[in-house]
Amino acid sequence: MSFLKLQGVTASYGPTQALFGVDLELEAGEVCALMGRNGMGKSSTIKVICRMLKHSAGTVQFDGRDLGPLPSHKAAQAGLGLVPEGRRCFGPLTVYENLIAAARPGPWDFERVCVLFPRLGERSDQMAGSLSGGEQQMLAIGRALMTNPTLLLLDEATEGLAPVVRQEIWAAVATLKRDAGLSLLVVDKSLAELRQVADRAVILERGRSVWSGPMESLDRRVADQYLGV
Known part of the structure; x- marks a missing residue:
């Protein structure tokens, strides 16, 4: 049984339909890249999984459980x-306060997050709103890890960041894959970096899954057809 499985998922924002049939599978410990051009339904799919957007048809199962009825x-x-x-850190709170706000018991605590992102430890007493964009992104990842999840979903985690910071984020993702035993669903446009960390990919086109398979099978023809400008 897949750790995460979406089958035939449709969803709408009021009268406007956003998803028309999303299929996605992720095994425990895998990294899956969720890809597609802008406006194709990637963030809507993430919202459905996290129950921030209700689906109108299809099934969403996680770790053998139907997520449909859950808030x-x-x-x-x-x-x-x-x-x-967009990170959405709590600007008036310190780095430390942001990290512990939603903390749950488990292996990820403040000290371990600071090993992954040393800058957060250096700025633990600094207000989150005064951090750079890259530091806020590290904080958003650290805050999610402090909930001690078994599946981490990253929605455009490197968008708009300087190249050197992007590389720090990708290095952290590689570390999480290698050392933490987490499953990850990653939305990003950077095919080169995704090839380094993802085991499989799902591509969305106009709210539908149009391609899925091992990352190494995602060739130039497929990339040009569904991901090119």
Whole structure:
């Protein structure tokens, strides 16, 4: 049984349909890249998984459990950790306060997060709103890890960051894959970096899954057809 499985998922924002049939499978310990051009349904799919958007058809199963009836906070308690697009840190709180705000018991604590991102330890008493964009992204990832999830979802975690910071984030993702035993679902546009960490990929086109398979099978023809400008 797949650790995460979406089958025939449709969803709408009021009268506007966003997803028309999303299929996705992720095994425990895998990294899956969720890809597609802008506006194709990637963030909507993440919202459905995290129960921030209700699906109207299809099934969403996680670790053998139907997520459909759950509110978002219960989905988080079931083991989903979200790093949302746009970071959304609590600006008036310190780095430390942001990290402990949603902490749950488990192997990820403040000290371990600071090993992954040493800058957070150096800035533990600094207000989150005064951090750079890259530091805020590290904080958003650390905050999600402090919930001790079994599946970490990263929605455009490197978007708009300087190249050197992007590389730090990708190095952290590689570390999480190698050392933490987490499953990861990663939304990003950087195919070169995704090839280094992802085991499989799912590509969305106009709210539908149009390609899925091992990352090494995602060739130039497929990339040009579904990911090119």
